[in-house]
Structure formats: C-alpha cells, structure tokens
Amino acid sequence: MTKGVPSVSVTYARNGSSTKSNELGMRPMQERAYEKRGEQYLLIKSPPASGKSRALMFVALDKLANQGLKQAIIVVPEKSIGSSFHDEPLSKFGFWADWTVEPNWNLCNAPGSEGGKVNAVKTFLDSDDKVLVCTHATFRFAVDKFGVEAFDDRLIAVDEFHHVSANPDNKLGAHLAALITRNKVHVVAMTGSYFRGDAEPVLMPHDEARFETVTYTYYEQLNGYKYLKQLDIGYFFYSGPYADDILKVLDPVEKTIIHIPSVNSRESTRDKHREVEHIIDELGDWQGSDPATGFQLVKIADGRVLRIADLVDDDPSKRDRVSAALKDPAQKDNRDHVDIIIALGMAKEGFDWVWCEHALTVGYRASLTEIVQIIGRATRDAPGKTLARFTNLIAEPDASEEAVTEAVNDTLKAIAASLLMEQVLAPRFNFSPKKPDSGPVEGFDYGVGGYDPDQCNIGFNEDSGQFQIEIKGLAEPKSKEAERDLSGGPERGHRRLRAEQADYRARALRRGTRTRGADPGPHG
Incomplete structure (x- = not known):
C-alpha cells in the first residue's frame, strides 16, 4: 500500500x-x-x-x-x-x-x-x-x-x-x-x-x-509556457517489493520515465533486470519487442499496446539500438513513438523527450542536483501537456528493521529536498533601499493605488516573476557579491546555502552523529 x-x-x-x-x-x-x-x-x-x-x-x-x-x-x-x-x-x-x-x-x-x-x-x-x-x-x-x-x-x-x-x-x-x-x-x-x-x-x-x-528562473520558464500549466512534486511510501505497488503511482496513460533504484540502495532487489521484468509484468502482457527500435511491446487492460524503452539492459547491442531509437530526430515530434522509458543511470540530465509527463523515481536520491535534473525531464512544453509530475517512491520504514533510523532520515532528506525544490520554483526577490528620490521601476505593478513615493513599495513583474521590494534603512551593498545576492539573491545566495545545509544535515543524520545542539554544518 x-x-x-x-x-x-x-x-x-x-x-x-x-x-x-x-x-x-x-x-x-x-x-x-x-x-x-x-x-x-x-x-x-x-x-x-x-x-x-x-x-x-x-x-x-x-x-x-x-x-x-x-x-x-x-x-x-x-x-x-x-x-x-x-x-x-x-x-x-x-x-x-x-x-x-x-x-x-x-x-x-x-x-x-x-x-x-x-x-x-x-x-x-x-x-x-x-x-x-x-x-x-x-x-x-x-x-x-x-x-x-x-x-x-x-x-x-x-x-x-x-x-x-x-x-x-x-x-x-x-x-x-x-x-x-x-x-x-x-x-x-x-x-x-x-x-x-x-x-x-x-x-x-x-x-x-x-x-x-x-x-x-524556473518561474520565468514555466510561467511562460504555452501548454504546461501545473507541476506536482510528490513522495510516497511503499511496503514490500516496489514493483508490486508501482501501478498505484504509475498511470500507463501518461508518458513516463521510470528511474529504478541503484543496485547498492536499500530499495533495490540487487537484480535490476528482474525488476524491469516485474514492472512490465505488472503493466500487462508482453507481446515481444519491436525489431526496428528494440522497444518492448506490452498489452495493457484497456487493449492498448505500450511501447517501453528498456535502458537498463546491459547488452550493448540491445541498449544501443533502443538509445538510437530514442534519439531518432525523425521521431522527435511523434508523441506515440514511445510510452514509457525505464532507466537506471541514464535519461537524466540533458535527456530530451518533450512528451514526458511523469518522472517516477524509485528510492531516495541523496543529491538535490539529481532531483532537479530528473524533474527537468518532465518540464518540457508540448501540445496537449498541461500537467507534469515528479514522484518519488520510497520504502516505508519498518520498526522491526535495524535500518529504521536510516530509513526515516533518508525520507526526511527527500521531504527536505521537496521543500527546497519549492524555493527553486519560487519567484525572484530584488531588494533596494528606500530613498527620497526612489521611484517606480518600469514593468512592475505596484497594486491598485500605484507607486506611493511616501511609503515603501512592493512591485511585481508577472512576466519575469520578480518582486521589487523597497526597504527603509537598507544598507547599500559594499561588494559586487553582496549586490548580486540582493538582486535575485536566491540564485546565488540562500538557495545554494540551503542545499548545502540540507545535504550536510542529511549526511550527519545518516551517520547518526547529529544531536540536538550539534554544529549544523559549515554554513550554519
């Protein structure tokens, strides 16, 4: 469940x-x-x-x-x-x-x-x-x-x-x-x-x-799309073999990239090929493989035949044929070329499949960078695609297992990454000191009453997702670095800081070394 x-x-x-x-x-x-x-x-x-x-x-x-x-x-x-x-x-x-x-x-x-x-x-x-x-x-x-x-x-x-x-x-x-x-x-x-x-x-x-x-920014990118309107990021616990529960979060109608867990992770069965076979068995009846592309053909309950690209297979001749079929420029605009891609270390950064609607990742990921890259596989704009999803399927902690502490901490890491991702998706904030000669910035909306020269003002540019915030008594930055952090600071400043802090704390939790009041890390 x-x-x-x-x-x-x-x-x-x-x-x-x-x-x-x-x-x-x-x-x-x-x-x-x-x-x-x-x-x-x-x-x-x-x-x-x-x-x-x-x-x-x-x-x-x-x-x-x-x-x-x-x-x-x-x-x-x-x-x-x-x-x-x-x-x-x-x-x-x-x-x-x-x-x-x-x-x-x-x-x-x-x-x-x-x-x-x-x-x-x-x-x-x-x-x-x-x-x-x-x-x-x-x-x-x-x-x-x-x-x-x-x-x-x-x-x-x-x-x-x-x-x-x-x-x-x-x-x-x-x-x-x-x-x-x-x-x-x-x-x-x-x-x-x-x-x-x-x-x-x-x-x-x-x-x-x-x-x-x-x-x-992500805000500018997604806000300015023609088709894609909503991005959902969710985490789910499962118990038992993950392939038994995968259809509870996998909708065969959606174009999906499934990243199975590393063979060294807790979620892995240590037999990646059997895991792929198990996922295919759960989806429907295998009909053979396409001789031209190497895609697996699977008939599902509603009678449709899914085309599944297996990038986990170690056989170079098979995997190279599948990889070449996925990169075929003639099929770039063909939504029905492939339905599901199953991968382990591939199909992450730089992988271009505009039709992908759902990035489903099994097992926690220790790196926020990797999460951002995987989410990026689903956030491409394409006709008819209004919703993109990232789902992380995580083993449910079992109090009877010795690894319960590590499991809980891994899950907390995943949730922390989700919250960090919300910051990555947020608009940009630009701070400026309120001065006697301050005035409205072109392109920014200051609300019903407009810009008030006697008050601190907040303006918003919907196209870029930027807020312009005046603060009375704000000191002028003394260096270019400080100026950059005040101008769209989340990109260079606190986002990276938060990412580093989250990774540090998660590693400390996994080692079991952090206690209340302990040093929170190099930037804490």
Whole structure:
C-alpha cells in the first residue's frame, strides 16, 4: 500500500512568453544570453528545457565569426547529450548562420576507445574545422595529454557545469581553473542547477567573479509556457517489493520515465533486470519487442499496446539500438513513438523527450542536483501537456528493521529536498533601499493605488516573476557579491546555502552523529 507524504504543487499563468521567438529565432532566455555574447567568461544558469543548447549555438557562432576565436569545443557529461548539438538550420528562423557539426567531429557518436577520441581532439585542433563535441572525460584526457596551451584562442563550452568542482581532485575543475588562469580561451558554462550535493563549491570565488551570469528562473520558464500549466512534486511510501505497488503511482496513460533504484540502495532487489521484468509484468502482457527500435511491446487492460524503452539492459547491442531509437530526430515530434522509458543511470540530465509527463523515481536520491535534473525531464512544453509530475517512491520504514533510523532520515532528506525544490520554483526577490528620490521601476505593478513615493513599495513583474521590494534603512551593498545576492539573491545566495545545509544535515543524520545542539554544518 502506498502512502502520500507532503507534496508541492505549483500552478503557472501559461502566458506563452518563454516560447515566443524574436526576429533572430531566439526565445527570451537565448536572447538574454546572446546579449552577453561578448563576455569572455559567461555562466548561463537556466532550467532544463529552456534552450541552453541553442543559446550556446548562437553565442558560439558569433564568437567564431566576429570575435576572432579559432574553434569551439562543446563538452558534455555523457555521450547521449551530444545529440543536443546536432546540426540546426538557425537561418530558417531568422539567424544569420546555421549551426553545423561535421559528423566526424561529434566524438559522442564515434566508435572506438577513449585514446582514439583523445587523438581525434588533437587532429581537430590542427584542422580548419570549427566545432567539436566530446564528453567531459575525453576533454579531461586531452588536456592531460596536450596541455592547456593547446586550446588557446578557442571557445570551451561546458554543458551541465555542476559536474565541475573547485576541489583539487576534480580534474575537470582543475583544468578549467588552469585555462582561466592562462586567460587565452573563452568559456561558456551552462547548468540548470548551480550547486552540488556534496556542498563543494563549483568554482573558487576568484574564478567565479570573472564570469558574467545570465539567469533564467524556473518561474520565468514555466510561467511562460504555452501548454504546461501545473507541476506536482510528490513522495510516497511503499511496503514490500516496489514493483508490486508501482501501478498505484504509475498511470500507463501518461508518458513516463521510470528511474529504478541503484543496485547498492536499500530499495533495490540487487537484480535490476528482474525488476524491469516485474514492472512490465505488472503493466500487462508482453507481446515481444519491436525489431526496428528494440522497444518492448506490452498489452495493457484497456487493449492498448505500450511501447517501453528498456535502458537498463546491459547488452550493448540491445541498449544501443533502443538509445538510437530514442534519439531518432525523425521521431522527435511523434508523441506515440514511445510510452514509457525505464532507466537506471541514464535519461537524466540533458535527456530530451518533450512528451514526458511523469518522472517516477524509485528510492531516495541523496543529491538535490539529481532531483532537479530528473524533474527537468518532465518540464518540457508540448501540445496537449498541461500537467507534469515528479514522484518519488520510497520504502516505508519498518520498526522491526535495524535500518529504521536510516530509513526515516533518508525520507526526511527527500521531504527536505521537496521543500527546497519549492524555493527553486519560487519567484525572484530584488531588494533596494528606500530613498527620497526612489521611484517606480518600469514593468512592475505596484497594486491598485500605484507607486506611493511616501511609503515603501512592493512591485511585481508577472512576466519575469520578480518582486521589487523597497526597504527603509537598507544598507547599500559594499561588494559586487553582496549586490548580486540582493538582486535575485536566491540564485546565488540562500538557495545554494540551503542545499548545502540540507545535504550536510542529511549526511550527519545518516551517520547518526547529529544531536540536538550539534554544529549544523559549515554554513550554519
């Protein structure tokens, strides 16, 4: 039996603003990034599905054509995300150039060993071609082998930037710091979650200060959609094998990504293949597999046949065929191409399936970053899609088990992540001191009576989701960092602080070391 625990439900205006394009074919976030295209170091903080990949294309093309850079190297965390940077006919929508990547320079699609791909990077650097796409791992090995100076006068674009860490043991972070110190490259960093679950800073303060930041919030993104209006985030307890209860939270009518638990987690049966088979058995009668795509065909009670993509199968030939079918550009706009995707470590960050309505995750997740990324799989706008859901199915604590304390603490962590997610989804607050010469800010609504010059005022911009709040006696910020925290502070300040505190406390609870009055963590 499943039992619900506190959930979050957020409803948006659905005004269509975030999906409208300007005369160059840019959506609002992309236009905002393009306005900063002249910056040497650019950090784009924008939620999943907001168009970061295309924003990078616009910026990179300008840097190659107008800013004197030789080449652009796009670095992604895993091979599947390389498909986000396939050719795009940008001129069709008003831009002055098209985005083109020669097939041999998308190393995410290249066969062979990592060593061969590293040597291919050097061949690219010595060529006259303009764009290369590779994984974080390939890039790390290439810098190790050829040195940072080999990348001079080039754009390095790092997707899913939260993989970088200021910790010296993080090779990608160390290489990036060396490139910034040498100061002969341009860097565009992109992420939907500028924080890490391990509380390590992404960049050292002196490196971070060199980046110009473009921020586009979840509020702006979802409020400006054309179709999607509501996002629900829920947690549910279950008892017994999770596959026995999964249909109590899984609606076969909804397009769903199911992430089964890690084989090392408490929720796992230690047999991931049997878990997938069990889920399929619960859904209906297996009808075989599609020879073209490798999708499993399952007939459910109402007579429909579901197409299920199994990304858990370890057989490379089977999984590669399924993965290729999911990335088939010809099926991008086909809602009926696939109904359910079952994955373990795949189909998280950067995975693009606009029709996904429900992200169902089994087992607690220790990282808020991972939760944000999984939720992002369902928050893409698509025709007929008005509701998106994230559901976390968690083992119900059993007082007879020795692991009861750990189970309760894990559940509290999940609930805390839910509350944190509500903060991520909230509007932005900008604080300013009330002065004699203060006046209304253009674009902000100050209510029925309008702006009152004799009072502290609160204005709201519905399109951007920003509040402008005047406070009498508020001290002027003394540093750029303080100014940034007062202007949309949740993005850089308390959100990351809350995330780090939550992770710290959860780890302490799991270790059983925290007692009342104990040190609350490095930021407490």
